[in-house]
Amino acid sequence: MESMDEAILREFLSESLENAEQVERELVALEREPGDLKRIATLFRAVHSIKGTCGFFGFTKLAAVAHAGENLLGRLRSGERTLTPEIANTILALVDALRAILGRIEATKEEGDETFEPLIARLNRLDTEAAAPAQEPAPANDARLDTEAGTAAPAESSVRVDVHLLDRLMNLVGELVLARNQLLLEVASSNFVDLPATAQRLNHATTELQEQVMKTRMQPIGGLWNKLPRLTRDVAAACGKSVRLDLEGAETELDRSIIEAMRDPITHLIRNAIDHGIETCAERAGHGKPEEGRLLLRAFHEGGKVHVEITDDGAGLPIERIRESALKQHLISAEHAARMTDREWANVIFLPGFSTAERVTNVSGRGVGMDVVKNNVERIGGAIDIESRPGQGVTVRIRIPLTLAIVPALIVTAGGERYAIPQVNVTELIRVEPSEAAARLPLAFDAPVLRYRDGLLPLLDLRDILHTPTARQGEHGDEAVSIAVLHADGVTVGLVVDAIVASQEIVVKPLLEQLRQIAVFAGATILGDGAVALILDVPGLARHAGMSVRSGVPGVPVGAILSETPSAPLQTLVLCHAGERWTIAIPQEQIARLEEIPRRSVERIGERAMVQYRGGILPLVSLGAILDLKGAPEAADAEWLGEHDPLPVVVHEQDGRSVGLVVESIVEIVEERFAVSASPGARAGFTGAVVVRGSVTELLDLEKLLGSSPVGRDLAPAHAERGA
Amino acid sequence: MAKGRLLCTFRVADHLLGLDIAVVQEVLRRQEITRLPLSAPAVRGIINLRGSIVPAVDLRCCLALPAAEHGEDRATIVVRSREDAPASLLVDEIGDVVQVAETSLERTPETVHGLARQLIHGVFPLHDRLLLELDLGEILRVAYA
Numbered sequence: 001m002e003s004m005d006e007a008i009l010r011e012f013l014s015e016s017l018e019n020a021e022q023v024e025r026e027l028v029a030l031e032r033e034p035g036d037l038k039r040i041a042t043l044f045r046a047v048h049s050i051k052g053t054c055g056f057f058g059f060t061k062l063a064a065v066a067h068a069g070e071n072l073l074g075r076l077r078s079g080e081r082t083l084t085p086e087i088a089n090t091i092l093a094l095v096d097a098l099r100a101i102l103g104r105i106e107a108t109k110e111e112g113d114e115t116f117e118p119l120i121a122r123l124n125r126l127d128t129e130a131a132a133p134a135q136e137p138a139p140a141n142d143a144r145l146d147t148e149a150g151t152a153a154p155a156e157s158s159v160r161v162d163v164h165l166l167d168r169l170m171n172l173v174g175e176l177v178l179a180r181n182q183l184l185l186e187v188a189s190s191n192f193v194d195l196p197a198t199a200q201r202l203n204h205a206t207t208e209l210q211e212q213v214m215k216t217r218m219q220p221i222g223g224l225w226n227k228l229p230r231l232t233r234d235v236a237a238a239c240g241k242s243v244r245l246d247l248e249g250a251e252t253e254l255d256r257s258i259i260e261a262m263r264d265p266i267t268h269l270i271r272n273a274i275d276h277g278i279e280t281c282a283e284r285a286g287h288g289k290p291e292e293g294r295l296l297l298r299a300f301h302e303g304g305k306v307h308v309e310i311t312d313d314g315a316g317l318p319i320e321r322i323r324e325s326a327l328k329q330h331l332i333s334a335e336h337a338a339r340m341t342d343r344e345w346a347n348v349i350f351l352p353g354f355s356t357a358e359r360v361t362n363v364s365g366r367g368v369g370m371d372v373v374k375n376n377v378e379r380i381g382g383a384i385d386i387e388s389r390p391g392q393g394v395t396v397r398i399r400i401p402l403t404l405a406i407v408p409a410l411i412v413t414a415g416g417e418r419y420a421i422p423q424v425n426v427t428e429l430i431r432v433e434p435s436e437a438a439a440r441l442p443l444a445f446d447a448p449v450l451r452y453r454d455g456l457l458p459l460l461d462l463r464d465i466l467h468t469p470t471a472r473q474g475e476h477g478d479e480a481v482s483i484a485v486l487h488a489d490g491v492t493v494g495l496v497v498d499a500i501v502a503s504q505e506i507v508v509k510p511l512l513e514q515l516r517q518i519a520v521f522a523g524a525t526i527l528g529d530g531a532v533a534l535i536l537d538v539p540g541l542a543r544h545a546g547m548s549v550r551s552g553v554p555g556v557p558v559g560a561i562l563s564e565t566p567s568a569p570l571q572t573l574v575l576c577h578a579g580e581r582w583t584i585a586i587p588q589e590q591i592a593r594l595e596e597i598p599r600r601s602v603e604r605i606g607e608r609a610m611v612q613y614r615g616g617i618l619p620l621v622s623l624g625a626i627l628d629l630k631g632a633p634e635a636a637d638a639e640w641l642g643e644h645d646p647l648p649v650v651v652h653e654q655d656g657r658s659v660g661l662v663v664e665s666i667v668e669i670v671e672e673r674f675a676v677s678a679s680p681g682a683r684a685g686f687t688g689a690v691v692v693r694g695s696v697t698e699l700l701d702l703e704k705l706l707g708s709s710p711v712g713r714d715l716a717p718a719h720a721e722r723g724a
Numbered sequence: 725m726a727k728g729r730l731l732c733t734f735r736v737a738d739h740l741l742g743l744d745i746a747v748v749q750e751v752l753r754r755q756e757i758t759r760l761p762l763s764a765p766a767v768r769g770i771i772n773l774r775g776s777i778v779p780a781v782d783l784r785c786c787l788a789l790p791a792a793e794h795g796e797d798r799a800t801i802v803v804r805s806r807e808d809a810p811a812s813l814l815v816d817e818i819g820d821v822v823q824v825a826e827t828s829l830e831r832t833p834e835t836v837h838g839l840a841r842q843l844i845h846g847v848f849p850l851h852d853r854l855l856l857e858l859d860l861g862e863i864l865r866v867a868y869a
């Protein structure tokens with residue numbers, strides 16, 4: 001019985017909170033269009049229904065506050081009163097009071113002792129008294145500005161799920177159960193004839209179920225944005241500015257955990273934009289801009305990620321002042337500073353410890369810097385970039401993954417066990433051949449370091465950190481050393497592992513509370529073969545090493561951080577799988593065409609495969625064979641002919657001759673500014689590595705590859721045949 | 725019969741141990757255990773329980789018994805109680821479910837040494853041997869410490 005009461009109470013709380021939110025939203029909108037009777041009616045209904053239901057639970061204080069508010073709103077509705085800033089402020093204070101009581105009820109099941117007498121008196125006075133003289137909108141409650149970020153609204157641990165979606169889930173589970181029954185039956189009767197069909201059915205049901213379940217967690221970002229008009233209003237009033245907030249793309253969906261994680265960064269950015277970005281009305285008028293500042297928030301899906309853009313039309317970043325401050329605080333060396341572009345300077349504000357510290361206001365600039373925003377965004381696998389247009393404003397772009405549950409990761413081995421490293425933390429993979437080991441891996445006193453881009457990178461050995469049972473391989477002896485360059489929370493470090501296995505998407509599972517004291521792990525994941533792999537927490541790893549290794553926490557090589565900010569030319573890359581879902585990138589200018597060639601049109605002459613193509617003969621080779629992914633080229637050759645139909649082919653032209661490279665699949669074409677980092681240990685034919693969609697991908701140079709590879713040289717006679 | 729309780733029994737080294745069936749979720753055979761570096765010694769690693777990550781607790785280590793010979797303690801009991809998150813206990817062999825009378829529970833003798841005394845809730849004298857009932861909360865507390 002008790003649990004049923006609890007369920008009703010929970011429903012009451014979430015409903016009332018929604019109503020309170022609606023009041024806030026409608027009221028801020030009403031301030032723009034004071035005559036909108038529909039909004040007034042909605043406001044009245046929302047407050048009325050809170051009052052109505054709380055009577056049922058005997059929450060008398062809540063009822064009293066809501067009742068006073070309802071009276072006042074009744075006057076607005078009947079047209080006896082018009083909305084003044086004072087009334088608006090009082091109603092917003094009412095919303096805060098309602099939230100406070102609801103929060104207390106959720107925590108303690110009691111409404112507490114506070115009676116909100118002054119507020120009720122204020123509401124009553126406004127209800128009876130003649131219209132008060134108009135005044136500027138003022139923040140309803142200054143204290144709110146401090147607490148907003150910290151207080152997540154209560155009762156948000158439940159989600160609303162569309163009934164259709166729920167039906168779909170139920171259907172799929174039914175399908176799953178049927179498939180299982182069939183499977184059990186077949187195994188029991190040792191009749192395996194239909195097994196492939198059953199397995200396929202199971203596969204489809206499971207895949208679809210997974211997709212649908214993910215959907216239940218997806219929520220429109222609008223849930224977060226609902227709170228922003230009020231925030232904008234209050235912050236703008238506190239700064240004595242006039243700001244209009246426009247929201248676009250509120251229906252963009254993403255995982256609720258990410259929405260939660262985005263709350264603080266977005267709140268902070270909006271505050272910053274209003275406080276520092278948008279000028280006062282007088283300044284704006286002086287620059288010939290409209291007095292009212294404009295803040296635009298856009299959300300949209302692109303390239304499998306959610307993009308959020310916050311644009312203001314303020315003065316833009318004071319690049320000159322940023323430069324001075326950064327140099328004064330020694331965050332950037334003078335030598336490096338000379339080479340930096342304005343865009344790079346703009347991104348300096350994300351550096352830890354950076355502050356122009358010119359004025360500390362009530363709203364922002366109290367130690368919570370932009371580096372915290374950046375860290376928060378990066379912690380959920382996102383990226384942030386800022387662009388400043390002097391005199392015209394600033395755009396902050398945030399790219400975040402759709403879900404936290406699935407992240408791309410790099411799988412490495414250490415001591416015979418597999419570990420996953422989130423790709424967001426991986427900047428580069430380096431392989432040091434035994435011949436170069438002595439030169440590239442010196443000891444700094446007792447700490448191993450790597451000579452890395454004109455500098456030294458501290459190294460951590462994963463096998464040492466985890467005390468792996470198997471003995472370490474001969475240090476700098478006969479084997480190549482694999483190093484993953486990791487970056488997190490402003491720390492860059494090289495992690496030595498036994499081997500780098502693959503890059504794949506993993507599902508993050510939390511570790512048990514009691515085991516979380518082990519800071520080097522962020523969680524665990526289950527790999528394709530059912531085995532469990534631990535996920536490394538890069539900041540935790542660095543901290544752990546700083547405590548037990550004498551080298552201390554590595555400092556922040558600013559050069560390394562800044563080299564990540566986009567400055568490279570715009571480049572178009574074709575991503576394809578060369579084999580075993582191994583992704584490589586090929587610059588588009590090296591590709592003549594992308595083709596799909598039907599299997600039956602492939603002809604063979606001896607060892608060679610070819611196809612009649614555009615009036616000539618196009619020799620075909622498996623890219624995997626050239627890259628020698630699978631041992632002997634012959635073996636790989638047989639493999640590509642066995643799998644796909646039609647064959648995805650990348651056509652490359654060189655010196656007037658064409659070659660068709662058969663790949664496993666063509667993934668996508670991306671256009672971005674890629675910073676190519678040379679990896680000296682890379683295989684022949686690779687220029688280096690680039691970070692694409694958050695994953696480190698090897699960049700192929702087809703000309704170099706075909707020039708150096710015996711397969712490439714073998715192709716020459718095939719071309720000759722075309723001429724013949 | 726009214727005061728009878730059901731205990732899930734299992735063997736660790738030479739001892740017959742038991743837990744109330746209310747806290748036993750399931751019994752598993754061989755489980756692949758992934759080592760969890762830097763963890764408490766009694767946490768042997770983690771296992772994949774149908775998609776959940778569950779710690780594997782080495783009962784021998786908790787009870788200060790000699791470490792298992794290779795592969796000896798491969799049976800796994802998954803426990804889940806109101807107070808504690810799910811965990812799995814590594815034991816040598818799963819026994820029967822035994823009905824015991826609450827009245828026959830004897831206090832753990834004062835002469836039981838060390839940690840084991842904290843971990844053993846009481847002793848049920850069965851007709852041919854002693855059944856030691858474990859205190860799950862204490863075991864997990866000791867294991868994660």
